[in-house]
Amino acid sequence: MLMHQLLELTARTMPDRIALVTDGKRLTYAEVDARADTLAAALQDAGVEPGDRVATCLDNGLDAVVALYAAMKCGAVLMAINPLTKRQRLAAVLNDARASVLVTHAGLLDEVGAALATNRSVHTCWVAGDVPPAGADTRCRPMPSTEPGGSPAPVPTTDQDLAALIYTSGSTGEPKGVMLSHLNMVSAARSVNAYLQLTADDVVFSALPHAYSYGLYQVLSTFMVGGTLVLERSFSFPVKVLQQMAREGVTVFPGVPTVFARLLALKTLADHPVPTLRIITSAAAALPDAHIHGLREAFPHAKLYAMYGQTECKRVTYLPPELLDERPGSVGRGMPNQEMWLEDEAGQRLPFGSTGELVVRGSHVMRGYWEKPEATARALRPGPYPGEMVLHSGDIFRTDSDGYFWFVSRKDELIKVRGEKVSPRDIENVLCAMPGVLEAAAIGCTDAVVGEAVKVFVALQPGHVLTERQVIQHCASRLETVMVPRHVVFVDELPKTDSGKIRKAGLV
């Protein structure tokens, strides 16, 4: 089965069930599927062929969901881009993937227009909301109506086709597109749904961006089982979110530690119970003990799932909620239909009770990085069975004697801000390009709000003076928000190893 066929199946078997609650609308499965058909036909009319990349740069909402399935229905590859992405990164991603179509919103045209100015691959940019202004890029035109009625011409498809490209930051900073086939995505979603026991009776609340697999899969997984997805644009207004969760009878609440921190900081949290909630899932970063206690107190009927995964295979482990106290800090063991183990530097499989790099095998493991054969070869290597590649995650874990996993660190020191991987080298490159900067090093430091924050150490060229504010502004105009340093420390020089490399272990 392909991902969109699972929506079509649900639309046939449960046409009148509510699939999506968003933007003040309630849509049935039949309506969502019919709208996706209409937009898929429009994509084909615009010249989209199987394998083309269709990018979306949209807030969570009906258009984003319809565009997602429309792209898949015409055999195209979905690329969901975070709508707060700045112009340079947006252009870099569109150029790397050679996207054909971009679907965006009128409110974002400043950044999108600037990105399109340095992109040639996009032949059609659909703009939802207002009509594009007169001076907009000539490729911009109003997004076609998605009112039901159209149907795309059938295209040859197999579950080996690429369904999505999800962009992450590589350790050298260039955009890296994780290639996921329909088989990869359906396999991952099935395994997750199996351990969460997600059913058509579930009402899932999501404000997670579709640009990350955790957000994207909330749509896919819910629609696979015929549940209802309550989709919000953000967690910016937490009381409103809680009131909506209560009103809609939400049963599943996926979040990340920064979101939970936001909720638990509310003085009036106890005034906004969500009695229907049966599951809270947490991914992207370790869940602090204080959050566990706070969430249990606030949502006493909800089981709490601590999980670990990476975009390259979506999900790897989960800790059964009843073991949360017994194995504090653990991300659990492998989810169904996969195998995982730790390896040492020499590639030897390690017994339980060891520390090493996590290796994963299963049909959810990505097809590789888009047009990055070297990075792909580092991540995907021959496994124990002939012809099968396994994923070397680059993440260091330890196991206890029963085989439960604890995350230790990134193999290459990536910083994790708000659950997003931030490459120190990206930040250092930008810093070193700043006039007056001699050398720079970026590390992660513990931060109460965002989990880990970026701290930079900067040595200036003789005779130059810079302020912390200037350094932060320089970074902020060139880097995504999560990569912008929170702390700047000026030093005379950075500690070095004997070979002259900056020694980060000496920086705190």
Add this chain to the structure above:
Amino acid sequence: MTDNIKATVRAYIAENFIMRGDGSEIAETDSFMEKHLDSTGFLELVTFLEETYGIAVDDEEMLPENLDSLNNVDAYVRRKLAA
């Protein structure tokens, strides 16, 4: 101090979230959520308003109608200061 709430907030958003120019492109009715702020950004905006105007933003007041445009922030801060 209340004369230029919009100008103060516009400068704050421009300096901390847009990082380019003086914020003149922010229309008074533009949604911050749509263009500039994620949820941590709103938290920072709330802290800024509390420190700048000596007000306390209650949980129940963290709403788009109070915080999600220059006009909304202006009206909200004025209401708080008058209360």
